[in-house]
Amino acid sequence: MLWLRKIVFYIFSLIYLILCPLIVARMLGFVINPLTHRLSQTGLVYVSTNPPDATVTIDGRTAHQKTPTVIRDLTPGKHFIRIELDGYNDWERDIPIVGKKATVLANILLIPEEWPIKIISSQPYDNIFFVPPDILIATSSKLKNINIFHTTQSLGENQKNQSLPALSQPLPRQEDRFLINDKNDLITRQGAWIQIYPKENFGTSQVYDIAKSKPSTNMYFEEKNGELFYLDDDTGFLFAAQILSYRPILNTPIPEALRIKIAQKEPNL
Numbered sequence: 001m002l003w004l005r006k007i008v009f010y011i012f013s014l015i016y017l018i019l020c021p022l023i024v025a026r027m028l029g030f031v032i033n034p035l036t037h038r039l040s041q042t043g044l045v046y047v048s049t050n051p052p053d054a055t056v057t058i059d060g061r062t063a064h065q066k067t068p069t070v071i072r073d074l075t076p077g078k079h080f081i082r083i084e085l086d087g088y089n090d091w092e093r094d095i096p097i098v099g100k101k102a103t104v105l106a107n108i109l110l111i112p113e114e115w116p117i118k119i120i121s122s123q124p125y126d127n128i129f130f131v132p133p134d135i136l137i138a139t140s141s142k143l144k145n146i147n148i149f150h151t152t153q154s155l156g157e158n159q160k161n162q163s164l165p166a167l168s169q170p171l172p173r174q175e176d177r178f179l180i181n182d183k184n185d186l187i188t189r190q191g192a193w194i195q196i197y198p199k200e201n202f203g204t205s206q207v208y209d210i211a212k213s214k215p216s217t218n219m220y221f222e223e224k225n226g227e228l229f230y231l232d233d234d235t236g237f238l239f240a241a242q243i244l245s246y247r248p249i250l251n252t253p254i255p256e257a258l259r260i261k262i263a264q265k266e267p268n269l
Contacts (some may be wrong), residue, residue, distance in 0.1 A: 043097035051245035124236030
């Protein structure tokens with residue numbers, strides 16, 4: 001039986017000699033790249049979304065945590081990522097992963113399948129103007145008055161604050177472009193269409209229509225509650241579209257390596 005013990009000893013020795021370096025390499029962040037069949041140092045990706053709590057799938061593997069989340073141990077190269085949340089369009093991209101670096105997908109704006117839009121006032125207006133910090137003024141030359149709304153309240157037609165005489169001089173036109181979502185995304189207007197341009201990622205961009213608004217009027221985005229106020233193209237009624245969710249983005253611990261890359265402004269995104 002001595003020969004059998006020797007065989008068992010040599011087998012376990014061989015397994016040890018093979019697995020020990022792999023385990024050490026794995027602990028140091030190295031894996032075998034299936035494309036090159038060589039050891040390569042892994043990277044990671046940090047994903048946060050607005051709204052949060054979205055499911056992240058990368059190369060068919062679902063992350064254990066919902067957004068915000070960190071996915072580790074990714075081999076260098078392109079990886080296909082899908083972000084899903086009920087009631088919102090899927091977000092899909094091929095993302096680059098670089099060894100020893102963090103790819104940061106920060107505050108991705110998820111586009112709803114249908115924009116939540118509510119009517120604020122069902123009387124026609126000629127224009128709207130914002131007066132800081134939270135006053136929205138709707139003017140009407142036909143009705144010869146001005147209606148004032150507080151944008152931080154849950155607005156409705158019965159919450160109109162007061163009516164004042166119409167201005168003798170028209171107020172100047174305001175900017176029709178708003179950077180939102182930590183200045184990652186742009187709301188703008190092309191003709192009658194109000195559109196949103198999510199942040200371009202890896203050469204892929206897409207435009208989403210929000211609503212049709214009177215081209216001669218102002219629109220205003222309220223950062224406090226994430227609503228866009230505008231006048232409807234057909235009726236002139238005052239509407240509000242919910243652009244950003246009220247749900248807060250919850251913080252999650254970020255690995256030390258990722259914090260260092262962010263501090264050095266070296267993430268590969």
